[in-house]
Amino acid sequence: MKLVTAIVKPFKLDEVRDALTSLGIEGLTVSEVKGFGRQKGQTEIYRGAEYAVTFVPKVKIEVAIADDRLEQTIEAIQRTAHTGKIGDGKIFVFDLAQAVRIRTGEQGADAL
Amino acid sequence: MKLVTAIVKPFKLDEVRDALTSLGIEGLTVSEVKGFGRQKGQTEIYRGAEYAVTFVPKVKIEVAIADDRLEQTIEAIQRTAHTGKIGDGKIFVFDLAQAVRIRTGEQGADAL
Amino acid sequence: MKLVTAIVKPFKLDEVRDALTSLGIEGLTVSEVKGFGRQKGQTEIYRGAEYAVTFVPKVKIEVAIADDRLEQTIEAIQRTAHTGKIGDGKIFVFDLAQAVRIRTGEQGADAL
């Protein structure tokens, strides 16, 4: 099993989720994060004090999948999260040693 | 070492933490996330516009442990986070290549 | 590739980011988390009811790097996030199976 983590622009969240759902993926977990990278944030100005906002809002999508779905998952995320502008984000893939569904105790790919 | 990540219902947090503490685990890290899965969210209605809330609030608990504690940790989480209803959440396990305690520089299992 | 995760005190964020930037690291992702550990939180009192705040605010910094940068990255984080007081936090290192830059489709270390 793999855990695919995607860091994408917030307004792309719905699209990515829909794409993953249509692959048959039934669950994922989302968190709000702040990204630092090539994309520069805007500047906030308060009574003359300028603060370069180096962090831009992103969402992190985590989805655990069986190994054989890795390719199509990456493809789906990349396709839907893509705008072509700097700051589109990253996909990171990790090996998942184990997965458990708390409700049933199922383990491995069944738990996803 | 392993990193155990559990995605559970928010009101179960205190119970899970207490169970882990009583196993002798001394630290963990928690974040607020939104889950998408079989459990359906409620519907919000604003002036006639209905928004199906597809994401439900969850908390993510991350706990790094020595390998030999894996089983009891999973068991403790599953026992306490369990309600039997859809949406109880998942446990994911990762291999942890390295751990460092920033304060002391200790490495490996000592750092936990 | 590795993914280095550091859980540090919030007011250290800017310093850590600057140190990583000066190593040539170009991106990272930050989230707000709550930590439970040896450091005890403060007590909140509301109309006589005392709530020991067992969770203290922390930030989680995630940075994906090429393998050969691991050492200096860990060193930089530890140096800058260090105060010597309990609660300085942890560094966890994971193997990263794959990385993709969404904008370009670049893979592996090029994507970072």
Place this chain on the structure above:
Amino acid sequence: MSLRKRASLPAVIAALFAFAIGLALTVSAYAQTAAPMTPEQQAAAKAAEAAAAEVAAAAAAINSGDTAWMLASVALVLMMTIPGLALFYGGMVRKMNVLSTVMQSFAITCLVTVLWVIYGYSLAFTCYGGTCTGEGVAWMNNWIGSTSRLMMNVGLNAVNVDLAPTIPETVYSCFQLTFGIITCALIVGSVADRMKFSALMLFIAGWFTFVYVPIAHWVWGNGWLATYGVLDFAGGTVVHINSGIAGLVGALVLGKRRGYATHGGETFTPHNLVLTMIGASLLWVGWFGFNAGSATAANGRAGMAMLVTQLATATAALAWMSAEWMVKGKPSVLGIVSGAVAGLVAITPASGFVAPGGALVIGIAAGVLCFWACTSLKNKMGYDDSLDTFGVHCIGGITGAILTGVFAVGVFSGTADTPGGTPGLLEGNAKQVLIQGVGVLTTLVWSGVISLVLYKIVDVIVGLRVDPEMEVEGLDLGLHGEAVH
């Protein structure tokens, strides 16, 4: 079943509207027809005629300055409930329940307004039989007012000659309405976080009718407590003891909130005390309309009421803060604002009767006693009065009601006929303390008992408490389909 649930309460409201419209038609038709009369009716008619002449004379006596102040007071007192009390309470609950909490204040404001105009004002603030003072007062007026003002059927220049002779009766009715609103809305502090919205609406409709209206009449409508000599300038008994005890009974009937006091977690910490601070501030500001407005005139008594209100409030806030600082080690925002509200509550019955010296003592007493009630008494007794309506309003109200009997300055309530007014214990009239005690006890018993009955009835009809699951996942989404993001 689900349909029944859906439709029931709105249907009741629709029926209420239909009834009110019918009443309005009847009332205005009645005003134009003249059916043959029985002799008693003729006598009553004569009295009414005489009263009408009096009204006409009084109408000429509408004072624009007094009216200006009372119009402003209505705005101030309404602001106490929305947004004042809504925020005061809303900031203290958990984030998932904040909308349901502010909804309660808002909906009660609407419901009580409609009931007030239909029958509340008439039953509470007019006199049974039409005569309020002197020989001709009907015995029944001890208990309830008349139906002469159903649907507020009055002309532009009508005045309530007995209770507010220098302002339009419409303004006086609006002013007293805002008191009815906040009294009902205060109760929700005790039952927050777990009571069904529909159950609350039903309970309030009953409580307003069978508790608020009669007690308001007894104390302020020349009823038996007024005749007996109870002093309550702006509502220590009618408003605060009354709602406080109804809240406590509700907390006991409903039982504790799920998870309350069983865990040491941060589960029940207030989610945003900035809202609570705004609410407390608007309560304070609006309370000038409440207390100084209760003079129903822009005069020296209103001024003194304002001054002692300001002083007692500040004193009680500092007293609670100091007590907390000594006992718990830190002065808190929730502490100082709770103290301020306790001071406002306690000075309420006293505000037109006491001088600054008395206000100071009342403030200190209220701050310390309410602090004790909310932090020690509650824990010892083990009830879950969620936002301390009992601890602040009932205890503060009792403190103020009794101390009014101690510190009343006779000349402040003097009239042309009785320039000495009603003095208190310090001026040698020890009996007044006992009279005040009777007012307190009456309110505790009547409100306590009727409230209990009403909770039980409502429980049978729609059930008082939300599902356990909804309680855990939040009332905002569960009851109202909304959330603060």
Place this chain on the structure above:
Amino acid sequence: MSLRKRASLPAVIAALFAFAIGLALTVSAYAQTAAPMTPEQQAAAKAAEAAAAEVAAAAAAINSGDTAWMLASVALVLMMTIPGLALFYGGMVRKMNVLSTVMQSFAITCLVTVLWVIYGYSLAFTCYGGTCTGEGVAWMNNWIGSTSRLMMNVGLNAVNVDLAPTIPETVYSCFQLTFGIITCALIVGSVADRMKFSALMLFIAGWFTFVYVPIAHWVWGNGWLATYGVLDFAGGTVVHINSGIAGLVGALVLGKRRGYATHGGETFTPHNLVLTMIGASLLWVGWFGFNAGSATAANGRAGMAMLVTQLATATAALAWMSAEWMVKGKPSVLGIVSGAVAGLVAITPASGFVAPGGALVIGIAAGVLCFWACTSLKNKMGYDDSLDTFGVHCIGGITGAILTGVFAVGVFSGTADTPGGTPGLLEGNAKQVLIQGVGVLTTLVWSGVISLVLYKIVDVIVGLRVDPEMEVEGLDLGLHGEAVH
């Protein structure tokens, strides 16, 4: 280019200030010089002199009670816009746009104030030629007022003898100013989330001048609609229909918000309805100044206006809530507060004319009709009226304007000369409903057409809509360089 963009609007504002200062100098200089006059000028001067004498007499008639209430009313009505409306709207948008939304209300308050003092009051609330009643009224006064009050060039004790004879003219001007402010600010509800700040400022400057000022004069400044007999106590046509239709036209010209209704996500959920509840509550409280203040006196009519306002508001809130509960299954905070605002809107034109029975029906009608407009009509028609300015204010305003013609109680508007006042349909004067209809239609057409022209002009000058990217990433950061953290 970027410089041009930066400097253009501030430069316009600077020019405005320069002009105003020049005007102030001219006006006060003019007051001191005496150029030789033409015969017509002499006649005019004589009329003016007579008027001045009248003014002096009237000045003696300043009533401190009336003045006290009107001073308080100014504060109340200003509070309706800032912070009231700002919060009502601000809570309904997404978090990334909340600052831009509250900025709009605040900036409009400032802009309209300056324009008002320079020329708005004079053109709207004085009479062309100096005579307002009787034979001598100029035909032009049907359309526009005079320039006699440019820069509010009056003494301490001047009064507007025709419109508010018992209070200082400065106070009357401030009072009417607050109406101009909120009318302009209401419009932003329709164009929120996508209109450029600079475009909005330009549009409002034009709309205030070419729509608000004339219509206010027609209805309230003895203009043609007043003469024609249209009843509008506090602004059903002038304020609500007027702004509501301007909003709808804006929503149509701008088009839908990016992503609106194409996705089922939670994208467009209001971010914080606690803010909206605060806003609605302050609107309600402030509306007492609006409606009861429109009596321009602290008297029985103000009292009745207050009472019916309270009743209609509560009724409409319960009506909307009940309708929603039946149709959608849950009563919501946004629903009940929207209903309250709908009730406030609908009772506005009626407030000095109807009795509680009429208020009750108006409240029910407003609650149900506006609910239908916001939840069904809008979706059927497919426009994106972001925060329902049209659905609540235009529909509610029309409801109230027409029903005023039905429920008007003649004696409420009676004067010494015409004690019968203007009755409505129920009292046998069916024609009044038609007259009201003319007022409604006139406002819809004039405001609709001129607004359309103004939007188009502004679009050419600076462009109406923000970049797509800014719309997605939030107007707070994009337009104002700020964010709520």
Place this chain on the structure above:
Amino acid sequence: MSLRKRASLPAVIAALFAFAIGLALTVSAYAQTAAPMTPEQQAAAKAAEAAAAEVAAAAAAINSGDTAWMLASVALVLMMTIPGLALFYGGMVRKMNVLSTVMQSFAITCLVTVLWVIYGYSLAFTCYGGTCTGEGVAWMNNWIGSTSRLMMNVGLNAVNVDLAPTIPETVYSCFQLTFGIITCALIVGSVADRMKFSALMLFIAGWFTFVYVPIAHWVWGNGWLATYGVLDFAGGTVVHINSGIAGLVGALVLGKRRGYATHGGETFTPHNLVLTMIGASLLWVGWFGFNAGSATAANGRAGMAMLVTQLATATAALAWMSAEWMVKGKPSVLGIVSGAVAGLVAITPASGFVAPGGALVIGIAAGVLCFWACTSLKNKMGYDDSLDTFGVHCIGGITGAILTGVFAVGVFSGTADTPGGTPGLLEGNAKQVLIQGVGVLTTLVWSGVISLVLYKIVDVIVGLRVDPEMEVEGLDLGLHGEAVH
């Protein structure tokens, strides 16, 4: 030690209460006893008797309209501080300090109230020796008032014949109290984010006593600055320059906030400008009570004060916004609301003296100068005036005080005896500008020096600044044991 720390301040407050109660007893006892008198005392007694007769006459002169407006004004001005100023400041700090910031405004409100009633009003607003005008005025009255009103020992119908002859003295005292409150509360803007709560309370107690009370007496209590001819209608010197300079001294003594200006991060961005917008709006609305209320009557002067307040505020807001737009490229919410407050500050001393033309210039000047002070001057000088109390209030206050001397319209301050009133430079009285300058300088020096001494004393007693660790982790948890979740 820890116990000492815990108990010290609450103990001081307890002692204060004990003292006040003792005083109340003494004062009322004194009112009833008659000790043998020295000749001087007898003379004084005679004067007092005469004064008493005058009082009785004046009591009959209580005007209900004026009283209505002043009662409302008290509510409005209290609302400026709580919740107004509390939110204005609270929104600008970081989230971890918001509760500590609002706590400061609330606690100061309470503390100043108690001190005011005990001795503040008496020392500031009565005349030493009992005579205020004419020959008999004591020389000492240049410096300080009398002790005749300790514990506000007055009857219902007492009036302050010299300063507010048509309203109850209790109301006048409450009105002036609200000025004392906000002046003290303004200071916290400079020392926010780092000053200990206990230190602040001690400092304010001293500052109120040794700075606010005397300066209020000098300018408004017939003291030497009043006699000298300084014009300050509603508090340019007494309130704004006074608190602004005290704030600056505090910022300098405390030093910069930890991390201020050393990092480019987003560390010091305001956490929620919606709160700041609410605060600014309530300040604006409440300021009508402040400025128009300073006429202490509901008359034409109050009306003109209201009009110029509205105009100058709007103008300054647009001026600041435009300046920012040109210089920084974007108009911001914080900018426009800061400009509004700057305008309110600057028009304050001028409000009863200038016409709309003058108000316009004052508004522009205030907007531009305060923008410059907050964005350029501060950075150049390098002090850390956290929320710009100096930049807005001191600079704005000086601007207004001086320009009052330029634009004063003589007849506005005319009385029956001196119908010409006090004109300004534009009406040929250049000297007035210098007189205004003396008022400004006096305030700067007295407040600056005494504040410095007080800060140093408090530093020795409890220490001014919180621990570095607490400053980094947040004052809400550290000082008050609370947090916004």
